[in-house]
Amino acid sequence: MRNWMMSVLLIAMPCISFAAEPSGHSKKEIDAKFNQLFKDVDTNENGTISWEEAMLKAPAMVENFEAIDTNHDRELSKAEIRAFTAAIEKKRFEFAKQLEAADKDKNGKLSREEVKSLPGLAAHFDEI
Numbered sequence: 001m002r003n004w005m006m007s008v009l010l011i012a013m014p015c016i017s018f019a020a021e022p023s024g025h026s027k028k029e030i031d032a033k034f035n036q037l038f039k040d041v042d043t044n045e046n047g048t049i050s051w052e053e054a055m056l057k058a059p060a061m062v063e064n065f066e067a068i069d070t071n072h073d074r075e076l077s078k079a080e081i082r083a084f085t086a087a088i089e090k091k092r093f094e095f096a097k098q099l100e101a102a103d104k105d106k107n108g109k110l111s112r113e114e115v116k117s118l119p120g121l122a123a124h125f126d127e128i
Contacts (some may be wrong), residue, residue: 039080048075 041049041057051074054061059078061068068084069078100109102117115122 034078034082048077049065049077050083 023050038049039045041053041061043053043057044050049058049061051062051065054065054076061066065076066072068080070080070083098118099110102114104114105111110118110124114126
C-alpha cells in the first residue's frame with residue numbers, strides 16, 4: 001500500500017497539503033498549484049504525462065503507473081491523477097476515522113488492546 005500511495009506524492013500530495021493549509025487558499029489557487037506541478041512533469045507539453053516523463057520527473061509515479069492510468073493509454077491525464085488523488089484522500093480519511101474510533105480512551109494514542117480492532121495494525125504493533 002505504501003508504494004501505491006507514493007506513486008503520486010510528487011504531484012498529488014503537494015496539492016493536498018496546499019489545500020489542507022488553513023490559510024484560506026481558494027480552489028483557483030489550488031488548481032493553479034496542481035497545474036504547475038503537472039506542467040513541470042509534462043515536459044513535452046502535450047497535456048498528458050507519459051511513462052518516460054514520469055520516469056524522469058516523478059519516478060515514484062512509475063511504480064504504479066498502470067493503476068493511475070485507468071484508460072490504459074500509457075498516458076496520465078490530469079483527470080486520472082485527480083481521481084487517483086481523491087481515492088488516496090478518501091482512504092486516508094477513512095483510515096483516520098478508524099484510528100479515532102479505535103482510540104477508546106480518547107488520549108490520542110492506541111494501546112495494544114485498542115489496536116486489536118484494527119487487524120492490519122495489530123499484526124505490526126511492535127514494529128510501529
